[in-house]
Amino acid sequence: xxxPEINTKIQETAKRLLKEGKAEVVIGYRQGTAPMTVAPHFAxxxxxxxxxxxxxxxxxxxxxYLPKFPGKVALIAKGCDARSAVGQVVExxxxxxxxxxxxxxxxxxxxxxxxxxxxxxxxxxxxEDMATIKLSGEGWSTSLTKxxxxxxxxxxxxxxxxxxxxDELIGAETPALSPDDYAxxxxxxxxxxxxKMAYFKGLVKDCLRCYACRNACPLCYCPVCFVDETRxxxxxxxxxxxxxxxxxxxxxxxxxxRCTSCGSCExxxxxxxxxxxxxxxxxxxxxxxxxxxxxxxxxxKPPLTTYRPDDEAEFIK
Amino acid sequence: MSxxxxxxxxxxxxWCTYGAADLAGVSRLEYPPNFRVVRLPCTGRLNPKYxxxxxxxxxxxxxxxxxxxxxxxxxxxxxxARRKFMLLHHMIEAVGVEPGRLHFSWISSAEATKFQxxxxxxxxxxxxxxxNVNFRKAELNLGLPxxx
Numbered sequence: 001x002x003x004p005e006i007n008t009k010i011q012e013t014a015k016r017l018l019k020e021g022k023a024e025v026v027i028g029y030r031q032g033t034a035p036m037t038v039a040p041h042f043a044x045x046x047x048x049x050x051x052x053x054x055x056x057x058x059x060x061x062x063x064x065y066l067p068k069f070p071g072k073v074a075l076i077a078k079g080c081d082a083r084s085a086v087g088q089v090v091e092x093x094x095x096x097x098x099x100x101x102x103x104x105x106x107x108x109x110x111x112x113x114x115x116x117x118x119x120x121x122x123x124x125x126x127x128e129d130m131a132t133i134k135l136s137g138e139g140w141s142t143s144l145t146k147x148x149x150x151x152x153x154x155x156x157x158x159x160x161x162x163x164x165x166x167d168e169l170i171g172a173e174t175p176a177l178s179p180d181d182y183a184x185x186x187x188x189x190x191x192x193x194x195x196k197m198a199y200f201k202g203l204v205k206d207c208l209r210c211y212a213c214r215n216a217c218p219l220c221y222c223p224v225c226f227v228d229e230t231r232x233x234x235x236x237x238x239x240x241x242x243x244x245x246x247x248x249x250x251x252x253x254x255x256x257x258r259c260t261s262c263g264s265c266e267x268x269x270x271x272x273x274x275x276x277x278x279x280x281x282x283x284x285x286x287x288x289x290x291x292x293x294x295x296x297x298x299x300x301k302p303p304l305t306t307y308r309p310d311d312e313a314e315f316i317k
Numbered sequence: 318m319s320x321x322x323x324x325x326x327x328x329x330x331x332w333c334t335y336g337a338a339d340l341a342g343v344s345r346l347e348y349p350p351n352f353r354v355v356r357l358p359c360t361g362r363l364n365p366k367y368x369x370x371x372x373x374x375x376x377x378x379x380x381x382x383x384x385x386x387x388x389x390x391x392x393x394x395x396x397x398a399r400r401k402f403m404l405l406h407h408m409i410e411a412v413g414v415e416p417g418r419l420h421f422s423w424i425s426s427a428e429a430t431k432f433q434x435x436x437x438x439x440x441x442x443x444x445x446x447x448x449n450v451n452f453r454k455a456e457l458n459l460g461l462p463x464x465x
Contacts, residue, residue, distance in 0.1 A: 198413070304400055309386065
């Protein structure tokens with residue numbers, strides 16, 4: 001299916017869902033005001049629905065907005081959005097009967113930072129189809145292959161087509177990819193503690209602690225985040241190295257067994273920090289210990305809300 | 318100061334390890350005095366951020382101890398705690414905290430001798446790691462002259 005066909009299909013579906021009363025609002029994307037951007041779009045009328053689009057630049061996870069709507073909501077979801085929505089149902093943040101997932105077969109989203117690294121000139125317009133991105137600026141134009149500028153998270157996606165969890169599916173199923181093998185993490189684990197700490201502290205040395213990663217994350221729905229607590233205050237407000245480091249460790253810990261590797265956190269990071277490196281540490285551990293992959297099943301309980309009497313923890317004396 | 322004496326923050330469950338420490342004391346079993354105990358109602362009460370906070374504020378080691386699996390006063394508190402420990406233990410080592418700094422144990426309130434053994438082992442392992450310099454918050458230095 002080409003992009004315009006998908007757009008038409010999404011708009012028709014959104015209108016139908018609103019008319020049938022299956023949803024009061026349809027959450028999707030609309031074209032952003034700058035080239036190479038899209039914005040979240042909340043369609044409540046037929047007119048709104050005409051603005052819904054699908055794009056290769058749809059980097060943020062729309063499931064983040066779900067807990068903010070009390071009524072019936074339809075979600076135009078790529079694989080990771082659908083998985084996050086399942087996670088929110090499993091964690092009782094939204095009711096299953098209020099959620100309608102319109103899955104869209106996705107073949108990955110592009111990383112705008114990678115594009116800008118390849119093409120630093122100011123871009124005026126970006127045209128796209130399923131495999132190429134055509135950029136043009138003042139007196140120049142160029143074409144990029146989408147696979148060359150794919151986001152890191154999209155290269156190891158385990159749910160490109162949310163066919164099992166979506167209520168309906170748009171587009172033909174995309175071929176599955178091989179999942180993350182964590183080879184780099186395993187290599188890192190063999191190194192000395194000093195090297196490991198230097199690597200991870202180096203990753204976050206530019207962090208401003210703007211908390212954009214938290215705000216974009218579909219898992220971060222706590223009414224008061226631990227970073228905002230003041231009595232006791234777990235994290236100082238200054239740019240202290242240890243405060244930043246602790247924030248990233250705890251953020252990853254809170255996402256353990258829940259993170260769907262959507263890459264929203266990395267996509268919104270203004271300093272281009274590889275935030276998922278922290279998440280992947282526990283992602284691997286959860287998969288190895290409890291064979292749990294979040295967001296693929298409506299019934300399975302998240303690993304930290306349950307236990308087995310024979311959980312093996314040989315490090316406990 | 319001739320030899321380095323580690324400071325260890327210990328989180329003990331009220332129903333078992335805290336009792337074991339008590340029994341060890343009453344039984345006159347000698348163990349090193351390097352840890353400061355925080356009494357918890359259950360290891361399930363332990364939030365991982367307490368452990369990070371202890372390190373961040375300058376503890377050289379952290380020791381968490383609770384009831385044996387199956388013996389929890391609240392039925393399943395330590396089962397849930399164990400899953401959290403598994404993740405935290407892995408995380409802490411993966412980001413480069415020395416493996417000898419963070420310790421977990423199950424010690425029932427009758428096991429005073431096990432308490433003594435583990436206490437010695439924990440202190441020795443933390444001592445071997447040396448002072449915690451990489452995983453602590455630097456003291457605020459405003460460059461002001463010291464007031465007498």
